[in-house]
Amino acid sequence: KSTAVRNIDGSINNIKEDDEEDVVDLAANSLLNKLIRQSLVESSHHVEVLQKDPSSPLYSVKTFEELRLKEELLKGIYAMGFNRPSKIQEMALPMMLAHPPQNLIAQSQSGTGKTAAFVLAMLSRVNALELFPQCLCLAPTYELALQTGRVVEQMGKFCVDVQVMYAIRGNRIPRGTDITKQIIIGTPGTVLDWCFKLKLIDLTKIRVFVLDEADVMIDTQGFSDHSIRIQRALPSECQMLLFSATFEDSVWHFAERIIPDPNVIKLRKEELTLNNIRQYYVLCEHRKDKYQALCNIYGSITIGQAIIFCQTRQNAKWLTVEMIQDGHQVSLLTGELTVEQRASIIQRFRDGKEKVLITTNVCARGIDVKQVTIVVNFDLPVKQGEEPDYETYLHRIGRTGRFGKKGLAFNMIEVDKLPSLMKIQDHFNSSIKQLNAEDMDEIE
Numbered sequence: 001k002s003t004a005v006r007n008i009d010g011s012i013n014n015i016k017e018d019d020e021e022d023v024v025d026l027a028a029n030s031l032l033n034k035l036i037r038q039s040l041v042e043s044s045h046h047v048e049v050l051q052k053d054p055s056s057p058l059y060s061v062k063t064f065e066e067l068r069l070k071e072e073l074l075k076g077i078y079a080m081g082f083n084r085p086s087k088i089q090e091m092a093l094p095m096m097l098a099h100p101p102q103n104l105i106a107q108s109q110s111g112t113g114k115t116a117a118f119v120l121a122m123l124s125r126v127n128a129l130e131l132f133p134q135c136l137c138l139a140p141t142y143e144l145a146l147q148t149g150r151v152v153e154q155m156g157k158f159c160v161d162v163q164v165m166y167a168i169r170g171n172r173i174p175r176g177t178d179i180t181k182q183i184i185i186g187t188p189g190t191v192l193d194w195c196f197k198l199k200l201i202d203l204t205k206i207r208v209f210v211l212d213e214a215d216v217m218i219d220t221q222g223f224s225d226h227s228i229r230i231q232r233a234l235p236s237e238c239q240m241l242l243f244s245a246t247f248e249d250s251v252w253h254f255a256e257r258i259i260p261d262p263n264v265i266k267l268r269k270e271e272l273t274l275n276n277i278r279q280y281y282v283l284c285e286h287r288k289d290k291y292q293a294l295c296n297i298y299g300s301i302t303i304g305q306a307i308i309f310c311q312t313r314q315n316a317k318w319l320t321v322e323m324i325q326d327g328h329q330v331s332l333l334t335g336e337l338t339v340e341q342r343a344s345i346i347q348r349f350r351d352g353k354e355k356v357l358i359t360t361n362v363c364a365r366g367i368d369v370k371q372v373t374i375v376v377n378f379d380l381p382v383k384q385g386e387e388p389d390y391e392t393y394l395h396r397i398g399r400t401g402r403f404g405k406k407g408l409a410f411n412m413i414e415v416d417k418l419p420s421l422m423k424i425q426d427h428f429n430s431s432i433k434q435l436n437a438e439d440m441d442e443i444e
């Protein structure tokens with residue numbers, strides 16, 4: 001039995017289930033990102049804007065006051081600790097709040113303030129005195145819907161008469177019930193049922209329609225079609241907004257189908273680079289050998305915190321046991337854990353409670369732990385057929401150029417993996433030096 005999974009670069013990989021390789025689950029990663037988020041993510045790039053009407057003036061705001069929001073909404077924003085709009089919000093908010101409403105497609109990596117922006121738009125357009133659904137937000141999973149709902153509740157803390165309802169599995173409402181809450185957040189399947197089967201939502205009365213995490217959405221079977229069916233029943237004056245962290249062609253095609261006459265905003269991601277990283281490899285014969293090499297490295301240099309990547313859960317577990325027996329403080333992060341458990345492990349690691357984090361591909365990207373000085377590839381990331389997985393290599397080891405401190409990376413390589421490593425070296429045009437396992441003096 002095998003499962004098709006998406007690689008980080010979007011290509012498809014077939015993985016046998018008994019391989020125990022952890023696969024990248026887009027929705028889980030997205031949730032994890034939200035749970036461990038501590039602040040806004042910066043980008044040094046400029047926001048790119050494509051207006052549907054290029055002749056209309058382009059506004060951007062540097063303060064929330066300029067937006068002339070309702071008093072209670074402004075209070076909510078400041079109560080969340082926001083001082084000024086994020087980079088993407090500077091451009092997106094004036095468009096989203098314009099009269100007449102404008103449609104928008106916005107793309108920027110997670111953590112740049114998209115959710116806060118559309119929550120603000122929904123809260124600002126809602127009429128608290130009208131007791132029926134006016135804003136509809138689609139999210140890819142139950143958990144992500146709840147996360148967005150929390151933001152609505154926080155930001156709308158002082159908008160006392162505005163209420164949120166969740167159209168998610170398990171929330172059973174009898175057919176024909178009169179829903180008095182103004183903001184509905186849900187997953188496409190349940191929302192579809194609520195609209196057409198149970199007649200709980202009158203789509204012709206919706207003023208703001210948000211499609212969040214479009215890249216995750218189209219990755220889920222059926223969700224694009226559900227979303228399009230919902231969108232087709234909206235009135236033409238309804239404002240339509242779509243957000244995505246990544247923008248491959250498939251996302252773009254979907255966005256264009258579902259958002260008529262959009263403005264488009266993009267904020268490019270800070271690129272990862274290997275420039276600040278000194279990379280080494282040690283030739284090993286087997287797993288025990290690799291572990292010995294790891295111990296030698298530990299014996300010869302002072303290590304702050306380290307992340308060690310293994311290709312399978314089984315290897316990760318084995319290594320964890322070995323290291324604990326040798327007295328290291330280690331934690332293990334694999335795909336068997338729930339997203340909440342993963343978030344708490346990452347938090348403990350960030351707080352320095354453990355010095356070593358052993359993990360599989362489940363978190364090759366995402367966990368950004370500033371104090372990590374060393375990354376170890378206990379197994380080299382490979383795709384099927386021993387083809388190196390360049391993207392994963394970069395995500396494990398790379399740092400963003402602007403914020404990156406210097407780092408060290410070690411690859412434990414069986415002889416038969418050496419060609420793959422050389423391919424990685426060529427691909428990134430960077431040097432990976434050999435280390436002698438018994439003599440680590442060469443590490444500067």
Ligand code: ADP
Nearest residue numbers: 039040082084085086110111112113114115116
């Ligand atoms: P995204 O939806 O792009 O992932 P979020 O809207 O969730 O981003 O914002 C990421 C983090 O930054 C959240 O913790 C959020 O509370 C915070 N945030 C959003 N906008 C601002 C702002 N203008 N000022 C300060 N923090 C902000």
